[in-house]
Amino acid sequence: MSKQQTNFKLESISQPNRQWTHVEETDLMPLPPNTLRPDEEPPWKQLTDAEREKYEASLDDTLILDIPKPRTKEDEKELIRKFLDGVTRLFNKADNWPFLRPLVLTMEHCANCQTCSAACHIYEASSGNPAYRPTCRSEILRRIYYKYIKSDGAYFGRWRHGDIDLNWTTVARLAELSYRCNLCRRCAQACPLGADNGLVAREIRKLFSQELDIHTKELHDNGSVLQLKVGSSTGMNALVVKDNMEFIDEEMSEKTGMTIHTPWDKSGADILLIHNAGEIMAWPENPGAFSVIFEAAGVSWTLSSDALGYDSINYGLFYDDFMLARVVLKHAEAAKKLGVKKIVFGECGHAHKALTVIADRILTGDLNIPRESAMTVLRDIVMSGRLKLDPTRNDFPVTLHDPCNMTRMMGIIAPQREIIHTICPRFREMNPHGVNNYCCGGGSGFAIHSRHNFPDWRFKVAGRKKLSQILEAFSDCLDPSVRKYICAPCSNCKGQFRDMLDYYKLWENHSILYGGLVELIVNAMTDIKPGFIEWERH
């Protein structure tokens, strides 16, 4: 146990200094033996003095929120006042009805037994950095709440709930700390009392967004706001997205030998398919493969060109209830307009959860349209025999990554495995997997955050457990002469894998590639030209 761990005091979060906690690279969780060479581990870039001068960057070794340093004492007081207003609203029935019950029960009944810490991949990867415990941010919020809002009395309250001082440093560090969690809720799954410290991380993010306008620009300005403004967080409007899909159709037709024509705005179709629009931009073969499969299987389906109807992203899930609800409503309205029987999501974990589970208690009346995962639709197609599939076309090692939002939070685990067992003869599971999976490290939107040195933290800490699992899964065939495939049916996870594989040069040195599930299906189809999966870095 390091000195930092043994000397750790929560109260010290309010003491201004250069950095509250530090992750020593040599302390990081070791990777499996005989996998990555030491020289394959890139050095961790340090924040510059200029970055530290400009922004509040005193939590740890990285930075995501870009909170400007206060110029005056009044700035500091204003931040604290607004923060306390936000805490009050978090515990107010009208202002926080969506999550009041789980929040209060966690605040009142978490025993701080630290069982959740052992379940957290970030805590484990950092070799037990005390600031990264799931309970750490919750306990800070709890102490603030009882001391400054509930006011149990100066002495009794401090004795009963523990002490904390509230100042600029505490508030700014707590804001940053809420973004050192992937919101994968593995901690909540392990809690013997049913407390949910993952939720508390989200509630803190929410407080800062909904009261203080503090959020990351990737999630808010360039994410939800842009999506509501132009129709997609990628910035694509309807014309552009249709143009891009037309180009993808041409590519797919050429590549497969089938004539592919993606239907748009077909009223009364059985299925409205909503892709994460990031797929269209970054991984066009994924929406292309969906079109190939649906057309070959004779599915009655359509895409929507209505604003938001072609982009399933809902970043509000990660930081803001109002942005979440606004996007949910637009998705449902697009489906209602077309009169489809059901909405089906492409390979995007958080979109699955946002519009299926969360939206279930937002949508009412005729907006409450049935919603289903692509995993089940694809499973039915594959198992029905409507496609001619040859598993030998996928005769390479494949492992499956389970997106947290799809598995732990929705219980969709078997369908994708039924498909993979059918078409991938050299499939191997990660350990653990399914409902007990580990997050890819890009969860809660981290995969789209690459400012400052955040990627170093994202790959070395948040993604380290997943990296370790991948290397273990392929430990018998790490030689670059064997091409290997990580199947990740989630855009956000793919974003993390793309960047993490690059960071560790896993394609160059070990021929480890990533991609979606539909690409594997199309790659196994015998009615089309072989070689759908292109073995090159993308």
Added chain:
Amino acid sequence: MSIILHLVTYLALLIFIIAIVVRYLRIRNYPLNLRWEIYPIPHEGKRSIHGGSKMEESEYWTRNHKPDWIRELMFMIPEMVFIKGLFDHNRKLWYRSFPFHFGLYMTAAFACLLFVGSMLELAGVMITGPAASGLAVVLNKITGAVGTMGMVLTIIGGLGLLVMRLSDPDLKPYTNGSHVVNLLVIIATMALMFAALVTAPSHLAPMRAYLSDLVTLSLKAPIPDPLTGIAVAAASLLVAYIPLTHMSHFFVKWFTWHRIRWDDEPNVRGGRIEVMIQKALTYPVNWRANHIRGDGKKTWADVATGEIEK
């Protein structure tokens, strides 16, 4: 003195009941929360073995999914009795927490057995002495054994937890005064009860007599011996104290599991959940960020359907 002791016990029982009812109603009356379940959910039946849900079926909403209560019960019993979750995820703590909790269950069972014995005595059945039947003797022996074991286990587990709370680097930074006092109160009460149990001349009889007096409102009945009196007073205070603290998790856990973690009840058009959502959407919004601009008048529905400032 006897009257005071009896009144303390009545008051403690009253506080226990009121505290639980108040907390229960407070939690139950919170507005409907969004679905926030975590899998596996045992009432999903067979598929819960791999953590699956009804959403693994295509068009799952077209079928009636009956919750598998048997499987849920099969999950709950080991969780409640053996704290299985802690056994699986935090063995070091389980070695201390399990004897502590199981000891408390046994002590509660001891109180119930004592009560049964006292009622039998009131009905004229002899529990001890030459006229006691074989069954009554067994009841008496079991009561004593369960009580003794329960108290010893609670004390051992409680001391283990206390030492861990105060010394373990994982727990120490998070240990506050209430953690320590809660454990000390329980350990001290159990120690007093244990002492009363093993030192009382007629063993369990005084405690049974006290319970009978409570039922028959014989407030002036003498306290058999001072130690039993002190132990009863301590136990009464403990009964009143527990539901006022976070130790009320013994019943709050029902909400955290059934109303949050396993709550997958779908929102059906025209159903009761839809009504609750519609009500929640009329709540006023006070959040002040630029993309919300709550003023205490605008409702959730207004903000969610309004245009965002661009």
